[in-house]
Amino acid sequence: MAIAYLVALLMVLIDQIIKKWTTSSLQLYESRSGIDGLFDFYYIRNEGAGWGILQGRMWFFYVVTFVIIVYLIYLIYKHRQGSLFLKCTYGLLLGGAIGNLIDRIINGYVIDMFRLTFMNFPIFNVADMALSIGVVLLIIQVLMTEDTEGVL
DSSP: OOHHHHHHHHHHHHHHHHHHHHHEEEEHHHHHHHTTTTTTEEEEEEEEGGGGGGOOHHHHHHHHHHHHHHHHHHHHHHHTTTHHHHHHHHHHHHHHHHHHHHHHHHHSSSEEEESSSOOOOOOOOOOHHHHHHHHHHHHHHHHHHGGGTOOO
């Protein structure tokens, strides 16, 4: 059980440190080189979700995120004897949800900074990466498990 919370804490810390670096090192809409051919840093404020959907609907994000966090805490407890893979998956999801919730509560928007340079894709942050990886791992876990009760 502790590993899930440790992964979540690590994701929140990395996310918030990079967001602090972004806001103190870049002006809004300013870019800085990252890894050539992969990404650069580009500071934006996102008041919605990916691709700018649901702009300005903070109440929606507060409610949904709160429900997700409570459910993830329940799953972590329910599967406290579960696999390391599952615990890390829940930790990634919890850390990503908390990382973006912190931004929404403090700022009223989410700080995004990673812009892929090889394709047109929404600008994102570490919390978004944790959530995306967590969802992929959860799908893998569900597909590998005959009884989804063992996962969800």
